[in-house]
Amino acid sequence: MATERKLYWGSGSTPAWRVLIALKEKGLEFDSRLIEFSKGEHKSEDILKLNPRGQVPTFVDGDVVVNESLAALLYIQDKYPSPSLLPATVEGRALVYQRLQESSNLQDKATQVILFKMKNADADVPQEKLDAAKNELKYWESYVSEEGFIAGPDFTLADVAAGPFLIAMQRFGATLEDFPKLAKYTETLKARPSVAETSPPHWKGTPGKDWLAAL
Ligand SMILES: N[C@@H](CCC(=O)N[C@@H](CS)C(=O)NCC(=O)O)C(=O)O
Incomplete structure (x- = not known):
């Protein structure tokens, strides 16, 4: 099924790994875009128009773009609260x-x-x-x-x-x-x-x- 979620990530990028883990924990499907740093793909036009810093993670969910990994974690928890990755209190x-x-x-x-x-x-x-x-x-x-x-x-x-x-x-x-x-x-x-x-x-x-x- 097509999904509106898209994650650009790189192998070994720990900030991007955070977002991959959160999406897995929530059981969310996404369009996985593995980029190669050695080919400069993090500076591709596709990424730069979403993330002027040309970095991964670059995360898109419908009309929302969240690129900073910690912000993306909070966004994912907020938008998809269950199962929760936050304590109840x-x-x-x-x-x-x-x-x-x-x-x-x-x-x-x-x-x-x-x-x-x-x-x-x-x-x-x-x-x-x-x-x-x-x-x-x-x-x-x-x-x-x-x-x-x-x-x-x-x-x-x-x-x-x-x-x-x-x-x-x-x-x-x-x-x-x-x-x-x-x-x-x-x-x-x-x-x-x-x-x-x-x-x-x-x-x-x-x-x-x-x-x-x-x-
Ligand atoms: N503060 C950002 C850091 C992201 C970051 O530094 N990504 C690195 C990979 S680990 C990157 O894309 N570097 C390429 C560049 O800065 O040109 C976050 O936590 O998401």
Whole structure:
């Protein structure tokens, strides 16, 4: 059946992965447009007319275009509330919103190391970048709840927002040895169908990196 939903995404784009997970969790069909960064397809006319930044995710739902991944998560939850990815209480939702925004720090610290190595393959990652990433993980280690998710007993938008970055950090070498709760948490996430089925296709059968091995 034709759908008005369309998602442009790239393999390995963690922001785009967030949106893929949310759509899967909600059981929503969409027109899947996998772009190739190496061919510059994120700067294609099709994407630029929807998203002047020429980035993925670029998400269209009928007349609505939402490109920032966290905004897209909130939009998807709002438009398609069931099954819910938010707690029933306002206090519970406050925590999810807090973690949602905070996941930008995780994105930033991890990306700083990864981009550095992409641009400077032979150089050592500056210690302060590794320290910043490690320090960020300390916060997230303390956030994993007794029940195992980031914002309480259930899988929520907080997990959708932070999970892809934590899993990507492992892919880029983080052992998470000093973060036992996060190590267990990422295993739980990776076993979740919405996460497993949307995992970056090019990761399958290709090795990761050791750039974050100090973490
Ligand atoms: N703040 C955006 C970031 C999106 C983003 O950085 N996407 C990257 C891929 S991971 C991209 O498309 N980069 C290409 C470019 O900026 O030219 C979000 O969370 O959606």
